Amino acid sequence: xxxxxxxxxxxxxxxxxxxxxxxxxxxxxxxxxxxxxxxxxxxxxxxxxxxxxxxxxxxxxxxxxxxxxxxxxxxxxxxxxxxxxxxxxxxxxxxxxxxxxxxxxxxxxxxxxxxxxxxxxxxxxxxxxxxxxxxxxxxxxxxxxxxxxxxxxxxxxxxxxxxxxxxxxxxxxxxxxxxxxxxxxxxxxxxxxxxxxxxxxxxxxxxxxxxxxxxxxxxxxxxxxxxxxxxxxxxxxxxxxxxxxxxxxxxxxxxxxxxxxxxxxxxxxxxxxxxxxxxxxxxxxxxxxxxxxxxxxxxxxxxxxxxxxxxxxxxxxxxxxxxxxxxxxxxxxxxxxxxxxxxxxxxxxxxxxxxxxxxxxxxxxxxxxxxxxxxxxxxxxxxxxxxxxxxxxxxxxxxxxxxxxxxxxxxxxxxx
Amino acid sequence: xxxxxxxxxxxxxxxxxxxxxxxxxxxxxxxxxxxxxxxxxxxxxxxxxxxxxxxxxxxxxxxxxxxxxxxxxxxxxxxxxxxxxxxxxxxxxxxxxxxxxxxxxxxxxxxxxxxxxxxxxxxxxxxxxxxxxxxxxxxxxxxxxxxxxxxxxxxxxxxxxxxxxxxxxxxxxxxxxxxxxxxxxxxxxxxxxxxxxxxxxxxxxxxxxxxxxxxxxxxxxxxxxxxxxxxxxxxxxxxxxxxxxxxxxxxxxxxxxx
Numbered sequence: 294x295x296x297x298x299x300x301x302x303x304x305x306x307x308x309x310x311x312x313x314x315x316x317x318x319x320x321x322x323x324x325x326x327x328x329x330x331x332x333x334x335x336x337x338x339x340x341x342x343x344x345x346x347x348x349x350x351x352x353x354x355x356x357x358x359x360x361x362x363x364x365x366x367x368x369x370x371x372x373x374x375x376x377x378x379x380x381x382x383x384x385x386x387x388x389x390x391x392x393x394x395x396x397x398x399x400x401x402x403x404x405x406x407x408x409x410x411x412x413x414x415x416x417x418x419x420x421x422x423x424x425x426x427x428x429x430x431x432x433x434x435x436x437x438x439x440x441x442x443x444x445x446x447x448x449x450x451x452x453x454x455x456x457x458x459x460x461x462x463x464x465x466x467x468x469x470x471x472x473x474x475x476x477x478x479x480x481x482x483x484x485x486x487x488x489x490x491x492x493x494x495x496x497x498x499x500x501x502x503x504x505x506x507x508x509x510x511x512x513x514x515x516x517x518x519x520x521x522x523x524x525x526x527x528x529x530x531x532x533x534x535x536x537x538x539x540x541x542x543x544x545x546x547x548x549x550x551x552x553x554x555x556x557x558x559x560x561x562x563x564x565x566x567x568x569x570x571x572x573x574x575x576x577x578x579x580x581x582x583x584x585x586x587x588x589x590x591x592x593x594x595x596x597x598x599x600x601x602x603x604x605x606x607x608x609x610x611x612x613x614x615x616x617x618x619x620x621x622x623x624x625x626x627x628x629x630x631x632x633x634x635x636x637x638x639x640x641x642x643x644x645x646x647x648x649x650x651x652x653x654x655x656x657x658x659x660x661x662x663x664x665x666x667x668x669x670x671x672x673x674x675x676x677x678x679x680x681x682x683x684x685x686x687x688x689x690x691x692x693x694x695x696x697x698x699x700x701x702x703x704x705x706x707x708x709x
Numbered sequence: 710x711x712x713x714x715x716x717x718x719x720x721x722x723x724x725x726x727x728x729x730x731x732x733x734x735x736x737x738x739x740x741x742x743x744x745x746x747x748x749x750x751x752x753x754x755x756x757x758x759x760x761x762x763x764x765x766x767x768x769x770x771x772x773x774x775x776x777x778x779x780x781x782x783x784x785x786x787x788x789x790x791x792x793x794x795x796x797x798x799x800x801x802x803x804x805x806x807x808x809x810x811x812x813x814x815x816x817x818x819x820x821x822x823x824x825x826x827x828x829x830x831x832x833x834x835x836x837x838x839x840x841x842x843x844x845x846x847x848x849x850x851x852x853x854x855x856x857x858x859x860x861x862x863x864x865x866x867x868x869x870x871x872x873x874x875x876x877x878x879x880x881x882x883x884x885x886x887x888x889x890x891x892x893x894x895x896x897x898x899x900x901x902x903x904x905x906x907x908x909x910x911x912x913x914x915x916x917x918x919x920x921x922x923x924x925x926x927x928x929x930x931x932x933x934x935x936x937x938x939x940x941x942x943x944x945x946x947x948x949x950x951x952x953x954x955x956x957x958x959x960x961x962x963x964x965x966x967x
Contacts, residue, residue, distance in 0.1 A: 366774040399822065464820045471775045472837030473801055476817040508800075 297614065301621040305629070308594065312626060315590040319627050319682055320634030322583035326576055326678035327638045328668070331645055333572050335669030337565055341523055341554070346422050348491070349557045350388075350517035351526045352533070355550050359514060360557065365394055365470045368512035369549065375516060378537060384520045384529050389416035390513040392503050396467035396475075398447075398496060400455035407451055407496045409467060411503020411513075420519050423485075426492060430459045430483030435499045443502035444482030450493025452484050459484070465496065469508035477506050526553035580685065588689045591623050595693040602697045603705020612698035619694035620687055627686030631679050638675070646670045746857035746868045749887055753894050754788070754851060756923055759948035761786045766941055770838045773936035779836065784950075790958040791845070795836070806835070806845065807963045813842055816963045823964060832879060839908070839929045839939035855883070864889055880907075891915065893924055906932055918946040 305312050345351050353360070354375065359367040369375070372390055379388045392411035397404055414435055418424045424432050433444040445463055457463060461481050469475040479498065486492035504510055520529055530551045537549065555562040595602070602615055645668030655664040668674075757764070763784050770777045779801060785791040794805040803818035813826040826833075831843040855870035870883040881902030886895040897910040908931040912924035927941040956962060 399820075464822060466817070466820070466824075468837065471777045472770050472772065472834075473777060474804065474815075474817070474836065476820050476822075478820050 297617055297621060298625075301618055301625055304618070304622050305626050308597075311590060311594060315587055315626055316630035316633065318583050318586040318590075319630040319686065320637075322580060323631045323634040323678050323682050324638050325579050326681065327634075327642060327674060328645070329572060329576055330678060331642045331668035331670065331674045332666060333569060334671070334674055335646060335649075335667050337569070338669055339665075339667055340561075340565070344558060344561065345519065345523055345554050347426070348421070349554045350420060351520045351523050351554050352518040352530050353552050353554075353557050354516040354518070355514065355552070357548050357550060360550065360552055363393065363514070365468065365507065365509070368392070368470065368509055368514050369516065370512055372511075372513045372516060374541065375537070375549075378533070378540060379516075379518060382529070382533060382536070384522075384525050386519045386521050387416065387420040388516060388518040389413050389420040390500060391417075391515040391517060392500065392507060392509055392513050393515070394467050394475075394503075394507050396465045396496070398451055398455060399464035399466065400457045400461065402456040403454065405451060405454050406494065407448075407465070408494050409465060409496050409498060409503060409506070411498050411500045411507070411509075413500045420517060423497070426485050427483045428485065428487060430481070433482035433497075433499065435501060437502075438480065442478055442480050443499055445479035446483040446485045446497040447481050448492040448495040449484055449486050449488045449490065451496065452481065453488055457481055463496065465506070467507065469506075470512075471508045473508060475506050475508065523554065526555070529553075580681065583682075584685050584689050587623070587627070587686055588693070591619065591690050591693045592696075594622075595619060595697045598697075599700060599705050599708050602700045603702045603708075606700060606705070607702040615700075616691070616694040616698040619697050620690045623690030624683060624687045627683050631682055635675065635679075642668055642670050642674065742859045743857060746859035746866075747852045749859070749866055750852050750857060750868055750870070750885060752892065753885070753887060756893065756921070757943075757946065758785050758788060761949055761953045763947045763950045763953055764943055765945040766943055768836070768838060769940040769942070771936070771938045771940070772934075777837070784953045784957050786953060786955075786958065792957050792962070793845075801836075803966075804836070805963050807958060807960065808845055809958060813845065814960065814963060818966070821964070823960060839931050839934070839937055840941075851883075851885075854878070861889070865895065891922065893922070895924075908932055914942075916943070918943070919948055921948070 354369065356367045356369050376388065376390075379385050390413045392409075394409045396407050396409045398407040412423070414433065418432065427446065428449065430446075433446055437443050442462075445465075447457070447463060451463075452458065455463070459481055463479045463481055465475070465477055465479060467475040479496075479502070485495065485497065498506065500513070504512070518529075520526060530553050534551050605615060606612075645666075647667075649665045649667035651665045761784075763782070765780070765782050768779045768781060770779075778798075779795055780797040781793055781795045783791060783793040789810050791808045792805065795801045795803065803816075805816040805818075807814045807816070813831075814823050815826060816823045826842050832841050834840070835842050835845055851870060854876040855872050858869045858871075860867040860869070866887040866889055868885040868887065870885060872878045872880065879901070880899050881904060882900040884896075884898040884900075886897070887893070888895050893915065894912045896912065898906055899908045899910075901907050908929060911928045911930070912926070913928070914924060914926040915922050916925035918925075923943070923946065925943045927943075929939045929941075931937050
């Protein structure tokens with residue numbers, strides 16, 4: 294075997310120019326593959342992180358079909374008990390509670406529709422990037438002022454159209470969970486996001502203020518969980534659902550729905566998946582072209598070395614040995630070219646991952662502003678194209694190898 | 710021959726004359742009936758109002774998800790002006806509704822804001838109940854905006870109201886059932902334009918209010934919303950009270966702290 298490897302290694306360098314050309318085509322394939330992997334994985338990872346950390350979290354818990362058909366009364370009772378169960382789960386990084394209600398926001402200058410979101414201020418801050426979205430004012434607290442008014446964090450769009458600023462009154466009118474008309478005044482404590490952003494129509498209230506405003510005492514609409522890694526979402530959702538069924542078999546918890554971010558943001562997820570499939574097709578085309586080239590090279594080299602293989606057979610080499618020789622040669626060449634290409638790819642991927650392309654105009658992907666294309670550096674990005682290329686080089690070398698193995702010494706000797 | 714023709718002519722004209730007289734009688738009857746229907750509906754509509762009135766009411770809203778009880782007081786003059794103020798629960802205390810002719814305003818003391826109910830919201834729920842804003846505002850124009858037909862049974866008048874061509878309404882038909890003996894409403898059934906029963910307003914529990922005996926319990930049941938129901942109970946109803954002055958029905962009074 295070692296003799297075969299030695300032979301194969303030596304053979305690569307016998308026809309340097311041809312080997313170099315093959316190596317270039319394989320290396321180029323690897324380069325393109327890796328960069329494309331890096332960009333897709335990287336930009337989608339960024340997007341998913343952005344998405345999950347600004348908005349959805351990794352896993353959400355709702356009552357019944359709240360996610361599809363939100364209704365004020367579809368609220369989770371005893372949410373703190375579920376929170377305690379979440380405390381016992383290892384993968385959980387953080388979790389928070391929210392309530393939602395559509396409302397009409399008023400100021401002296403007019404009115405416009407708003408989405409009221411009651412948030413557990415401390416938990417929300419630990420779970421999502423909400424505190425980073427405050428563009429003016431300070432992240433509010435749970436305390437009402439001396440007149441009994443709670444503070445609110447108001448989306449930039451609402452602040453702009455109602456012409457209200459920090460410290461101004463914001464009047465909210467909505468429907469309470471008991472059918473009453475919810476109406477109250479809040480003080481603008483912070484402006485969230487910038488005009489045209491995803492938080493434009495949102496009004497964030499302290500959870501206790503929102504619960505009393507909406508007559509939702511001790512109830513919330515949503516529990517948002519973030520995990521150490523978003524890829525654990527599905528496994529966690531399943532595990533937690535089992536755990537709830539075991540530890541809290543009471544009826545009260547039987548109608549909870551645990552959804553991963555893929556379900557919560559199903560439109561985004563689907564468009565991401567189809568985009569990834571599109572990329573895979575493009576990559577397959579690149580690889581196909583690369584391997585047509587490789588096949589051509591290997592076939593040429595087998596043809597050129599007909600006499601050589603004839604001699605080998607004449608002096609007693611078995612067909613299997615010759616087949617192995619050809620495949621080892623090609624696989625080795627592929628591996629060497631990929632390693633060489635790696636030296637070129639590494640710094641570029643590093644640059645992509647850390648600097649990337651800034652977009653002149655931020656791209657709105659499902660409500661999240663996406664401002665830079667960044668790559669990803671991981672074993673996956675480098676490893677998968679490596680294995681793909683080496684494996685296909687091996688596969689593609691088999692037919693020429695068989696051809697070489699079938700050569701008859703007598704015919705080979707007669708050829709030039 | 711001529712004689713025969715003359716006699717025949719006489720008979721024919723006699724017949725014609727009789728038919729005409731009969732037809733006249735029929736029309737008269739029908740007109741009478743229509744007048745009766747209008748009179749009945751007007752009488753029913755005025756029952757709870759008098760020339761002026763003041764009422765204390767309890768409203769109970771029941772849904773599959775919650776039940777809510779509110780106490781309120783109302784004042785009305787004729788069918789043009791009415792004023793309702795919520796007394797309890799504490800959370801909603803002071804919320805008030807003013808109706809002047811076809812216009813309507815709500816006042817919310819917590820935010821010190823008067824909000825005019827826009828025409829598009831007229832079919833919206835009033836205070837989260839199964840009564841619409843329109844029920845409060847326009848209910849009274851029934852005899853002007855609907856064509857009425859009267860049917861009678863031994864115990865009931867059944868007035869069927871079909872909207873006139875130019876009437877703007879969501880109802881295709883309203884059946885108004887009136888107790889003949891007591892001359893009080895029993896039930897109103899509201900149908901859509903396909904003839905499907907949408908909601909029922911039932912009157913029950915006769916109670917003496919001053920000189921009149923009236924149903925003190927009104928139950929509105931929307932049939933398109935399972936498990937929903939609104940009950941209004943008249944706790945007290947005073948006709949021609951002293952404290953219902955024109956100043957009650959003003960935006961200034963609506964906004965007054967209470």
